[in-house]
Amino acid sequence: MNQYKRLTQEDRVIIAVMRNLKTNQYRIAEEVSVTQSAISQELSRNSRFGIYNATEAHEETLLRKGRRKKVLDDLNIREFVLEKLKQRRSPQQISVMAEKEKGYLISKSTIYQYLQVNKSLRKYLKHRKYRRKQEISSKHGIKDRVSIKERPMEAETRTEYGHYEMDFIVSRESRECILTFRDRMTRYPVIMKMANKEAFNTLGNLRNVANLLKIKTLSTDNDKSFAFHKVLEGITETKTYFTRPAAPYEKGSIENLNKEIRVFYPKKTDFSKVTQEDLEQVAVILRNTPMKVLGWKTPQEAFTEVFNSS
Numbered sequence: 001m002n003q004y005k006r007l008t009q010e011d012r013v014i015i016a017v018m019r020n021l022k023t024n025q026y027r028i029a030e031e032v033s034v035t036q037s038a039i040s041q042e043l044s045r046n047s048r049f050g051i052y053n054a055t056e057a058h059e060e061t062l063l064r065k066g067r068r069k070k071v072l073d074d075l076n077i078r079e080f081v082l083e084k085l086k087q088r089r090s091p092q093q094i095s096v097m098a099e100k101e102k103g104y105l106i107s108k109s110t111i112y113q114y115l116q117v118n119k120s121l122r123k124y125l126k127h128r129k130y131r132r133k134q135e136i137s138s139k140h141g142i143k144d145r146v147s148i149k150e151r152p153m154e155a156e157t158r159t160e161y162g163h164y165e166m167d168f169i170v171s172r173e174s175r176e177c178i179l180t181f182r183d184r185m186t187r188y189p190v191i192m193k194m195a196n197k198e199a200f201n202t203l204g205n206l207r208n209v210a211n212l213l214k215i216k217t218l219s220t221d222n223d224k225s226f227a228f229h230k231v232l233e234g235i236t237e238t239k240t241y242f243t244r245p246a247a248p249y250e251k252g253s254i255e256n257l258n259k260e261i262r263v264f265y266p267k268k269t270d271f272s273k274v275t276q277e278d279l280e281q282v283a284v285i286l287r288n289t290p291m292k293v294l295g296w297k298t299p300q301e302a303f304t305e306v307f308n309s310s
Contacts, residue, residue: 082121095108170271
């Protein structure tokens with residue numbers, strides 16, 4: 001254990017996930033290679049009302065070290081930016097004008113961050129379609145994504161257990177949603193209720209399921225909820241593969257499962273009124289339905305035959 005290791009943002013994500021899963025501090029310390037006292041100090045300093053948020057913890061640490069200033073903390077600069085926004089200047093134009101007219105050094109990104117915090121000022125944006133660029137974004141919205149075409153042959157041919165597909169079922173009626181999984185070989189389905197689709201929350205649930213089901217690979221679409229796939233791989237060795245944009249047919253097993261689930265929960269279902277127990281009843285029905293593709297075995301039977309030996 002390295003007592004003096006500086007925690008990275010990825011370390012803090014792991015700490016938050018394991019904390020959420022009620023893992024003891026000694027085990028968390030082993031995972032991120034620091035002492036237990038370092039974990040205790042991190043949780044003590046950076047938790048708010050007993051809740052540890054990885055992003056907020058990292059930001060607070062940077063602020064304490066003086067490595068990052070609060071957005072537009074200088075009153076004079078803030079007043080200058082507000083004046084130019086009301087004149088319908090774009091953040092990039094304001095950045096240039098600030099240096100030329102006042103000698104202020106302020107980037108357009110900082111101005112956009114200020115607008116994210118102060119949403120009432122967005123009406124002054126010259127270009128209203130701006131979307132904040134997340135640190136995890138890339139061409140497809142996810143860093144280090146690997147194409148589904150590169151997943152192992154055993155996954156492609158359905159000859160080995162542990163290669164799952166996954167997807168969300170959502171509703172406009174609530175933030176709560178369903179995360180679904182299906183093993184490609186046995187067609188074994190798993191249906192899980194989630195409070196929301198946020199990437200951090202998704203990571204915590206995926207870690208739990210991956211360990212429980214001995215999942216080797218996951219195949220999914222380019223939903224940013226799966227942005228922490230490299231963190232998941234580091235914790236569980238489960239690799240994630242992504243379809244091409246707008247190509248859901250590349251993960252046909254999970255698409256078919258979701259259609260079956262929609263029979264029980266049609267569109268406009270308010271998932272806040274659906275419990276995990278309700279979902280488990282549906283899962284039991286699907287697991288015990290004979291399938292022609294399995295030689296009329298049920299997914300439960302196929303799963304039981306191979307799981308313990310996987």
